[in-house]
Amino acid sequence: DQQVKQNSPSLSVQEGRISILNCDYTNSMFDYFLWYKKYPAEGPTFLISISSIKDKNEDGRFTVFLNKSAKHLSLHIVPSQPGDSAVYFCAKRPPGANSKLTFGKGITLSVRP
Amino acid sequence: NAGVTQTPKFQVLKTGQSMTLQCAQDMNHNSMYWYRQDPGMGLRLIYYSASEGTTDKGEVPNGYNVSRLNKREFSLRLESAAPSQTSVYFCASSRDPFATNEKLFFGSGTQLSVL
Numbered sequence: 745d746q747q748v749k750q751n752s753p754s755l756s757v758q759e760g761r762i763s764i765l766n767c768d769y770t771n772s773m774f775d776y777f778l779w780y781k782k783y784p785a786e787g788p789t790f791l792i793s794i795s796s797i798k799d800k801n802e803d804g805r806f807t808v809f810l811n812k813s814a815k816h817l818s819l820h821i822v823p824s825q826p827g828d829s830a831v832y833f834c835a836k837r838p839p840g841a842n843s844k845l846t847f848g849k850g851i852t853l854s855v856r857p
Numbered sequence: 858n859a860g861v862t863q864t865p866k867f868q869v870l871k872t873g874q875s876m877t878l879q880c881a882q883d884m885n886h887n888s889m890y891w892y893r894q895d896p897g898m899g900l901r902l903i904y905y906s907a908s909e910g911t912t913d914k915g916e917v918p919n920g921y922n923v924s925r926l927n928k929r930e931f932s933l934r935l936e937s938a939a940p941s942q943t944s945v946y947f948c949a950s951s952r953d954p955f956a957t958n959e960k961l962f963f964g965s966g967t968q969l970s971v972l
Contacts, residue, residue: 748899750899753897776957776958778960780961785965785966786965786966787861787947787949787963787964787965787966788900788947788961788963789963790960790961790962793958793960795957795958833899833900835900837957837959839957840957843957844902844905844915845902845961847892847899847900847901848899849897849898849899850899
């Protein structure tokens with residue numbers, strides 16, 4: 745049972761345009777969601793997160809939207825920059841003590857200059 | 858600021874050989890984790906240690922053992938390596954295993970090939 749689904753393996757956008765990375769999830773309505781970014785030969789780094797009690801969280805060029813009825817999460821990057829080219833992982837953690845993160849398969853974003 | 862340090866960065870093994878991947882964090886974090894990343898599979902949890910002195914299985918523990926040597930160090934051992942264990946291994950740590958909004962901090966990974 746794949747609890748976090750990133751169905752599009754890759755995305756290519758023009759510099760300056762918006763990048764929209766999608767993620768679908770199953771199970772609990774009270775999960776906490778995170779996005780991680782990974783460059784080649786480096787470990788993932790935390791990018792942005794959102795609580796299930798919110799619909800939106802913004803941090804600079806990055807905004808995450810949560811649609812609980814559709815069980816859908818999206819990460820918007822505006823404007824996209826070549827340095828944003830990386831693999832983006834969606835992850836969720838259910839409530840409860842000592843719960844674990846479950847990661848999606850990742851989306852490779854390429855931002856063309 | 859070293860953060861999470863993994864050694865080695867690259868390793869080639871023959872089937873049946875054993876090895877230990879080392880991980881150390883200098884952030885005084887309580888929890889540590891081992892993940893593997895395979896193409897098209899995302900990050901999968903192998904083992905974790907919620908606190909010093911405890912270890913638990915994750916999603917894909919078969920063929921691995923771990924040791925939480927102290928609060929800083931968490932090692933992953935392959936007793937008899939198999940080609941299916943060819944992967945990139947990431948160690949991670951977090952401060953509070955009981956906080957829902959807790960973030961993981963990752964090392965830079967170990968590229969392991971088993972021939």
